[in-house]
Amino acid sequence: MTLLERITITLLWIVGIITFVVLYAPAAIVILLSFVGMKGRKVDWSDFSLQWYGKFATNSQLIDALSNSLIVGVCAVVIASAISVGLAYYMKTGARAGRSYVEFVIFLPFVLPAIITGISLLIAFRQIGIERSLITVTAGHVVLILAVIYRMVTIRLDTLENSQIEASLDLGANAWETFVYVVFPQLRSALVTSSLLAFALSFDETLVTFFLVGGETTLPMRLWAMMRTGFTPEINALVSVVLCVTLLFAALGAMSLRKSIERKS
Numbered sequence: 625m626t627l628l629e630r631i632t633i634t635l636l637w638i639v640g641i642i643t644f645v646v647l648y649a650p651a652a653i654v655i656l657l658s659f660v661g662m663k664g665r666k667v668d669w670s671d672f673s674l675q676w677y678g679k680f681a682t683n684s685q686l687i688d689a690l691s692n693s694l695i696v697g698v699c700a701v702v703i704a705s706a707i708s709v710g711l712a713y714y715m716k717t718g719a720r721a722g723r724s725y726v727e728f729v730i731f732l733p734f735v736l737p738a739i740i741t742g743i744s745l746l747i748a749f750r751q752i753g754i755e756r757s758l759i760t761v762t763a764g765h766v767v768l769i770l771a772v773i774y775r776m777v778t779i780r781l782d783t784l785e786n787s788q789i790e791a792s793l794d795l796g797a798n799a800w801e802t803f804v805y806v807v808f809p810q811l812r813s814a815l816v817t818s819s820l821l822a823f824a825l826s827f828d829e830t831l832v833t834f835f836l837v838g839g840e841t842t843l844p845m846r847l848w849a850m851m852r853t854g855f856t857p858e859i860n861a862l863v864s865v866v867l868c869v870t871l872l873f874a875a876l877g878a879m880s881l882r883k884s885i886e887r888k889s
Contacts, residue, residue: 659672680859686859688840704769704822711730745767757838760838761842777811820873
């Protein structure tokens with residue numbers, strides 16, 4: 625290894641470590657401050673406790689906002705997954721003449737600025753007389769995350785050989801049985817991965833939610849409102865809980881993807 629190569633590798637390591645610190649140090653500090661307090665600008669290690677987690681658990685406003693975000697995210701992912709699988713499977717087995725137009729409609733809201741999507745949906749709901757609520761927020765999130773799930777399901781379906789579907793039909797299975805027993809098992813890994821990603825996008829969506837939310841608020845909107853008066857320490861506990869749950873789901877998604885790859889190999 626030449627001196628230039630060693631210098632290059634060393635610089636890459638330095639850049640990688642700095643990037644890692646910049647990305648994850650703030651999260652580590654938040655987790656630390658959820659257990660200990662501050663005296664001036666110093667960490668008070670003698671103040672180690674779970675009090676902020678207890679106060680977070682009794683903060684009805686934060687719990688309600690978190691619950692609403694979870695409900696909206698789960699409902700949006702379920703609806704978007706059903707629509708995506710249905711459309712993608714139809715494009716795989718049915719007429720493909722309108723595929724480009726369908727994909728244009730699906731992908732357009734995702735690539736448009738969120739503020740445009742939010743305003744457009746707000747005007748549409750007002751025109752048809754639907755009041756803003758968690759239902760309109762869920763509809764808005766479905767429009768946003770549909771492209772993510774549809775794309776990953778389509779990619780997975782494109783790798784599925786038509787001969788498998790034809791063989792199932794030739795052996796006496798109807799279209800529904802073919803989908804349930806032949807197609808869907810091969811879509812599960814793509815659905816799990818895309819659903820986790822879509823849920824993450826829905827969970828922290830702010831702009832579209834801002835235009836569509838009614839009397840009940842979601843967690844991002846609640847935190848946005850709290851910025852005016854400042855965050856209380858139980859927010860550190862909230863962030864720590866959300867971060868740990870997110871890492872858990874990310875690990876489960878990675879394990880599911882790994883098992884799928886191992887089965888194929």
